[in-house]
Every structure is written in structure tokens, then in C-alpha cells.
Amino acid sequence: MNQNRRIADIFSQAADVMALLEENAFRVLGTRKVARTIEDLPEDVAILAESGRLEETPGIGQHSAERIREYLRTGHIAEFEELAGQAPPGVLKMMAISSVGVKTAHLFWKEGGITTMEELKKRLQDGSFPKLKGVGEKKLSRIRQNLEFLESGSGRIGIGWALPLAEEFCRLLRRLEGVNNAQYCGSLRRGREDVGDIDILVSAEKSTVATIGKALGAYSRTAEVIAAGETKISLRTNMGLQIDFRIVPAVSWGAALQYFTGSKEHNVRVRELAAKKGLKLNEWGLFRGSDRIAGESEPGVYQALELAWLPPEMREDKGEIELSEAMYRVAQGQAAGISDPRLEFLGAKIPAQWTTLEISDIRGDMHMHTTASDGTVSLEDMVAAAKRRGYQYIAITDHSKSQIQANGLQVPRLLEHIAAIGSLAGKVKDIAVLSGSEVDILADGSLDYPDDILEKLDWVVASPHSALSQESQAATRRLVRAASHPLVDVVGHPTGRLLAGRRGLEPEMADVISAAARGGTALEINAQELRLDLRDAHARLAVRAGVPLCINSDAHSPEDMDKLIYGILTARRAWARADDVLNAWPLEKIRRRRRQRRS
DSSP states (O other): OOOHHHHHHHHHHHHHHHHHTTOOHHHHHHHHHHHHHHHHOSSOHHHHHHTTOGGGSTTOOHHHHHHHHHHHHHSOOHHHHHHHTTSOHHHHHHTTSTTOOHHHHHHHHHTTOOOSHHHHHHHHHHTOOOOBTTBOHHHHHHHHHHHHHHHHHTTOEEHHHHHHHHHHHHHHHHTSTTEEEEEEOHHHHTTOSEESSEEEEEEEOGGGHHHHHHHHHHSTTEEEEEEEOSSEEEEEETTSOEEEEEEEOGGGHHHHHHHHHSOHHHHHHHHHHHHHTTOEEETTEEEETTEEEEOSSHHHHHHHTTOOOOOGGGOSSSSHHHHHHHHHHHHTTOOOOOOOGGGGGGTTOOOSSOOOOOGGGOOEEEEEOOTTTTOSSOHHHHHHHHHHTTOSEEEEEEEBTTOGGGTOBOHHHHHHHHHHHHHHHTTOOSSEEEEEEEEEBOTTSOBSSOHHHHTTOSEEEEEOOSOTTOOHHHHHHHHHHHHTOTTOOEEOSTTOOBTTTBOOOOOOHHHHHHHHHHHTOEEEEEOOTTTOBSOHHHHHHHHHHTOOEEEEOOBSSGGGGGGHHHHHHHHHHTTOOGGGBGGGSOHHHHHHHHHHHHO
16 A cells, blocks of 8 residues: 555654754755655655665655655654654644644744644634734734634635636736736646635746736735745635645646646656656656656647546546547557456547537536525526526426425426416527426435326426435435436435535435436436535446436526536536536437336
8 A cells, every 4th residue: 555645744744843843944844855755756655665766766865764664664753753742732733724834833832822722712712812922913813714714614615615716816817917827726627526725827937926926915815925936926815715826937837737737646647657758747847858848738748648638627547547548549540448447438439539528518407496486586587597598498497395495386386387387488489498396305215296296397306305314225215216216307416415514315326326327317416516416426427327417507596507617527527528418418319318218
């Protein structure tokens, strides 16, 4: 088992303790450098140690190599454990709070006598915080806010908050004279459902760095600029989120975009491939010796490594490297044998170029609410909004009768609603309007309306809304029963989770997906940023099983339709393409599939 990450963490924490204890600054920096070196190693540090090559690794000296070997032998580093014993554990934990660095934590400890997170929180809340030099009410207020933020979500925020903020900063930078481009990177560009911080890459020359720093420092979203150098500027937003800006010249833009986007595991694999070809890859370019052979464009970097470019959301080292190699061979007219079982679901259909799922591929939204239940606009207004977006079809799916708090429709009102939708559908042009319902999946898996009522609907989304703490086996039976029902078109937000708010059901999703495959039922990716349910891993299982995804906004207002992008990102992480998404199909294909299922 590769222990690079664990050993890097031990060295990094040791550097924090050294800094707290005010050890020699060069020793602190040296220890941090070792941590970064180990973390970035493309090879298992244990293999380097066993082969006697550890000391040959740039950044790892004799003393550090001995400490690494000690850990590999014993699972401990005595020197570091002795160091850690000289600082209260709570002081180290304080440094996880944004705006509490080493110096501030040292000040709290040595001059304020605060040694635990509990004591820090108490003093911040009850007004008994000691007067310390350089720690005024403004800084304390920021620490309170950041501590609340840390406790509310382990320091991570959802993509629905992070993405608009990152795009806002990118727009700010692109307007500056001398800036060629700006793009958010990291886990946000990979479409993860939540992020711990934001990385933004900026293409500009050194002469523009001061202008960039001035604009960022003066921006209304900025609470403080943490650091400003020639190639990196870091700031803390007024919500406590850290944003790091990396500045590179245009000639390095593509290499830096690749470097700062992929997961650590993906990037290690790519650097290993480069090394096997006698090349070196970093954020400045792809080099053969001192000659840069690629770097200006991201696809160019992958091409030079004999890899096909793939969407950022796929770069997690989950088989995409093997796919990329195979696609490159196809593009070159070579055989593209599949040796990785993670690619078997593609069969012989390895493409020469990946057709990325785009928001423009979505032809309609199949889960929408109006004032008939808990939506904010009328049926007419929701249809008009969908038409303005160019949708070819939509399904109006107001809540069923058990959703009393959401003004769910009892049967007589549902029948009136179906008639109203049908009447409007007959008048409106250039968009098909389907009468549907979001029908509750009850605790035993039965549905909230009887079959004779469901048969009157053009579209049925069956979703769980209650009994969401049900144990796993019961939840599995419940969802399998719904997914097997011939009148259910799609199972909506199957687990009912809310990010950072509710865990939801925890069924055996493989069983649910198998039932959907047998029954020809689609599974929803609910694009509401607090749901994103199916989550990416489950959506990928569905794609591999041939179960269609249905990416819906679950719109309760016209503005909610903008959230579809979060579902698109989740689907890309699942390797979905347009053919895998039901509401990217023509309406006639959906209707034909529906007729076949019901017959």
C-alpha cells in the first residue's frame, strides 16, 4: 500500500509544530519541502527506500531519509512524536481555521493561554477573549465566522456556492488589461460536489501581476490578501474561503491548466507517462531536457504524451488514462485493445474523440413544479420560461397527495391539473408539455397514487420524501419496488439526501440500478445543488449498466432551470454522454421507449 500521503502528512504536521515552537526557520522550511516532495513523488517512497534511491531524490536529504525509513520500519518517527508532545494538540487544530496561521495560534497559546478549540470557541462567544497585540475585534469577528464555517461543513462548501463565486472572480480578471485568460481549476473544474478552496489560473505576464493584486485586494468579495508574490496571490473571501491565484505566461497556460486541474492521482499517472518517454511535465510545460515541446494548450500537452484529451470531470485516475491511451491509438488508426475492466462497458466502441455532454444537448426538463403544488409561478409562466430556453419538451410534475406541506395534489385536484396541462399543451407552439407528477415512494415501496390514476399521466417521477432514515435493506427493497413498477418512468433523487444537511437513504445502489435496468426505468440526477442525487459514483454505475440518466432541474421557479449545469457536471464525472441521458433524446424516442415498457 502506497504510504506517500501519510508520510507527507506527518512531515507537514511536524513542520507546523516546529513553527509553533519557533524552531529554526530553515528547518521548518526544509521539513515542509520534504513533505511536498513526498506528496508529489510519482513512485512509492517505500520502493525508493528499499532500492537505496531515497537519498538520490531531490528535496530529501540524509536526515529526512532516515526518518522516512524509521516510519516504514516502525510506523512512528520518534523525533516528531517528541516534538508533538511539546505543543497542545488543540493549538494545532486551531490552525485549521481560516485566518488562524502559525503566528496567531502561537499568540493564542503563549500569550492568551488558550490551548483547546472548546476554550477558543467559548471565549469568542462570551466576550472573555484576552486582549492580544494585533488581534482586534475585526480579526476576532472573522475568526468567529470562519470557525462557524469550518464546523458547519468541515471547511468545505457546495459547488452551487463555489462555482458562481469562481466565475465571478474569473470575469473580474478577464476584464483587466494584460490578462489573456482566467479559469478556475482543481476539484471545482472537475465538478466535485463540494470543495475546500478554489484555485484560479491566470494567463498574464509578470508586468501585470501588480495590477492583478490591486484589483483582487480592492474587490468587494475579498476580506484580506494573505500572500502576494510574482506567480501566486492568495486571498480570503468575506465568507472565509481561500482562493489561490496562479499566474503563468501564455506559453505555459495549457500545461498549468492540466497541472492544476487533475486529481493528484491523475497527475501522478500523467507525470509517470512523461518520465517513461524521457520527458518532464510541470506547470510550466512539457520538456525534453531544457526544450519546451508543449505547454501552450492543454490538448497539446496530452497529444504530446500520446494521450487523447478528456473532459476535466473525468480526471480522477478511475480508468480515464487507459481510455485516453486507447482513444489516441484509434485516432492514429491503430488497434485499441481494452485491457482495463473499467472500460469493458464501452465494448468495441472506443471513440477517436470523446463527445462531452453539454448543456445544449438537453432537449427538455422532466421534473418541474408550479403553483399547483409548491412552485412559485403558474403553469403558463413555467411553460413560457422553458420555451424561452429553447426546450423541445417539458414535464410538469407537481407533488402527489402525501406531500401535504408541499400542497400535494389530492386525486380530484390532480385530474383538474392534468386537464389544465392538456388544454395549455394544445395551444402552445414549438414545445410539447407533458402532464406528470412527482409521486411519493412510500416507506414500503408502494406509490402515492393507484395505478388507474398513474395511467392518466404522460410522465411519472417517483421519489422518496419521507422515512429517509430507513435502514439499508428496507430502503433497497423500497427503491427496487419503485424502479420495477411499469408505470414509473424515472426514479427521482433516489436517496433523498441533502448535502451537508441530510444523509438520506443508504440503499444498495447496485441492486436498485439492476432493477432499473430490468424494468427499463431511468434514474434521475437531480441538479439542485443541495441534492446532486444520483451522486457521481452511482450515476457511473448506471451508465455502465446501460440505465438512462435523466438530468432534471427540479425547478420550483424559472431561475431554478439555471441549476441544470450542476447535474451536467455530475453526469460528466460519471462518463455520461448524450446517448446516456434520456432527456437529451428526441421526444418520439422517449415516447416509443415508454410504449414498449408499458406493453
